[in-house]
Amino acid sequence: MNRPPDGPARRLTGPEAHERRITELEKRVTFSSTTIGLLFALPMLALIFVFFYWPSGQALFWAFTLEQPWGGGNRFVGFRNFIQLLEDPVYWGSIARSLVFGLSSTVLAMGVALLLALFTDRELRGSRLYRTVFVWPYAIAAPALGLAFRFILAPEAGLLSLINHAWPGLWNPALDGKDAMIAVIVAFSWKYVGYNFIFFLSALQGIPRAQIEAAAMDGAGPLRRMRDIQLPLLTPTLFFLLVINITESFQDSFGIVDIMTQGGPARATELMVYKIYFDGFKGLDYSGAAAQSIILMLLVIMLTVLQFRFIERRVHYK
Amino acid sequence: MVERTPIFNALCQIVLLLGLAMALLPFAIVIIAATHDLRTVNIVPLPLTPGSHFLDNIAEAWVRADLGRKLFNSVVFAGCVAAGKVILSAMAAFAIVYFRFPGRAAIFWAIFITLMLPLEVRIVPTYSVAANALQPFQAIFDVVGLTGLVERLTGYRIALEWPLLNSYPGLILPLVATATGTFLYRQFYLTIPEELAEAAKMDGSGPLRFFLDMLLPLSRPNMIALFTIMFVWAWNQYLWPLLVTTDPNFGIAVTELKTLIPSEFGLPDWNVAMAGTLLIMLPPLVLVILMQRWFVRGLIASEK
Structure with a gap:
């Protein structure tokens, strides 16, 4: 040794x-x-x-x-199973939708969480309350909030139905694929704001107070400090969360999709895991579902490897 | 901080209050909708003053989703997954950190790699294993020739079978089989001073004694944190329980949400649906509120 x-x-x-x-x-x-x-x-x-x-x-x-x-x-x-799959436009459709879903919900969930964490970290009045409540969404089961958002965003009842009162037929996730996708993204992001908030805030609190005070002495205002000190020091967390959010958008989305849209209307929200489930357990096409699983596995492994390569670099900051 | 920035502070407060409203809105809507009757809940926009039908709706949801049985199953399921994780990971991490035997690195990586592929990704083959959990061993015996040999010698054909579909072990075991907890413990064990093990050995303690009398009591905070995040995680599982439990006796609460969706051509009884949602999402939320410090700590420690 x-x-x-x-x-x-x-x-x-x-x-x-x-x-x-x-x-x-x-x-x-x-x-x-x-x-x-x-x-x-x-x-x-x-x-x-x-x-x-x-x-x-x-x-x-x-x-x-x-x-x-x-x-x-x-x-x-x-x-042959792979070739058949890759020649199938329906499968490419599910990949494209997974990417749209994954990227938009990640940007939304991380952006909102970052803003909230940066402001909460300033320890203004009520920061303890914010710190407590912003974590709650992550405790909710994805399918449960799926059902809650299905009601909130329903076209004929709930809250967003107000829009249809003013402009009839403008909002209908049950018929319009784009509306359905927006609904699923909003529900998923709402949960993961809670998750990202936990990590952003903990990273912010790990930054030595002295550094920020020194910058303040030198005349850097709060915005300037966020841009030049806190954000650069957050990059490892940002990257880590980026990978986790995208990976989670592959897995944790299943419950939301199954409760809110069941992949519809007309496959508009059929994400990769949902398609595997559908082909494998409803269509009983084990070979096709297995080939899809392998492709998804490769994707997830790629993301994870990327993440580990970056963690190596994170050591620098400590 | 050191300077006064009243305008910026006010801006921050506005954004934070807006965030607070957005975070609480779904909770509020679920609770309010659960208090209305069928007619009121379908008024657009939803009246925001609570109605008086809360208990009726809860009772209706309770019966419709068979929540007595299902919530009980959920508690058993999530409790066992969390406990299994806490115990098995503590043991595996102990083997990895405190022993040096050939193949230890291989074991470490074998456990480590399971972090990469979540259950949802390999759902189809995992389901087929659950149909007979001993199938891997049977297949190995067949290939190695053990099955044939034993049959020739004793006339008995080895047929290992342990069907896990529609059973508690089937629900629980596949979810315990990941590395999350093992790394939490590993990190913690590595921070324990060398002198402790040294002193224990000097006093003649074996590994078992050291594990039970020193490591476990010391890792109590870790255990609480791990138990909290794993309980919440397991309670919120959906796809696996949906597949494994077709027998309603073993169904869990979260998969019951599907029976609460108002059907397209039936009554739009969202009041009952929201009452059920409230009951099903409440247990992990209460746990997180009560154990927030542990929850946050466990989450951050286990992901790093």
Whole structure:
């Protein structure tokens, strides 16, 4: 073992630090019994083997095979499932919609949360109240707020129906695909403002007070300080949240879509996970759904890798 | 801060108050709509003064969505997922941090990689595993030739089967199988001074004793934080419970929301729908309000 001479307690800095921290930071004092160590890890390992690795492997298997309609096992078909998928405009449609949904809700949720966190951090009157309430939306189940927003945004009752009183037929998420997409984005963003707020505020509070006071002494006003000190120091958090928000927009959107629009009207809100669910469990096309899963997995893995590469850089700021 | 900026401060307050209104509006609408009767709830715009039908609507939603049974199932489900996470991750992290055996790094990465793919992404094959949780082992035995060998020797054909559909383990286990908690514990164990383990060893304590008598009591704050975020997370799960529980006896509250949507050609009884929504979203909200400090702390620690 070529551990650094001054032992694991040494503070690692620099871009390679993250990698080292994860794999090399170790205890000097350890227990030697291999059996007991393995026994401690065993329950978790058994679970992830059965419910993570096996299914992921199976997804690969299905993606490259086709089930015989009259039974008799699966036939290897190479990339045909993927080619079929990629030639299907409906599938490209679901990717495009997922991107529109993911990007707009991310921008909306992060923008609002950043503004609220920056202002809350100024510790004006009532900041304790803000700090408490802005977290609440994240506690609500996506489908529950889906139902709440379905009512609030309903064309014939609730709140937004007011618009239809003034201009009949202007707003109708049940018929107009664009309206439906807006409704889903608003509901999802509302929840994730709460999530982003938690992280932005905690990052802001991590900035040393002295830095901000020094800037203030030099005559920088609050806006200037936000632009030149707080925002640059927030970039790691910004990037981290960007990735998390987009990943969550793939997964956590299912409940909202299923309750609010069921993918409609006319597929206008059929996002990727919803299509996998629909093809796999309603259409019983396991091979097609598995191929879609693989593509989604690759997408999510790409995002995660991107995120880890950036965390390495974050060490610089600390 | 050090300077006076009354105009900017006022602007901030306006934005924050606006944010507060937006954050509270959906809660307010759900509560207000749940107090009206069928006629009032459909008036445009919705009257913002509460009506007097709150208890009727709650009772109606309770019966329609079978909430007695479903809320109970949700508590069991979310409680077990959170407890399972708290216990299994503490153990796995202990193995990773405090032992040095061959393959330890491999175990670390095997657990670490599960962070990458959430359940929703691999939902189809996970569902097929849940139909028989021992299927992976059966397949391995078949391929290795163990099944054939045993059959020839003893005449008994190995057929491992443990169907998990429509059962509590089926709901719970796949959601426990991720790495989130393991890393929370790992980070925490790494901050514990070396001297502690050293002293324990010197006093003749084995690993089990050290884990139970020193590490677990020390990690109580972590456990509370992890339990809180995992309970909320599990309570709010939708897709997996929707697939696994077709038998209403095992259904959970959140998937019942679907039965509360007013049907297109039926009565637009949004008052009942909102009463049900209120009941279903309340438990995790109350938990977050009561445990906010732990919730925020756990969330931030587990994501980093």
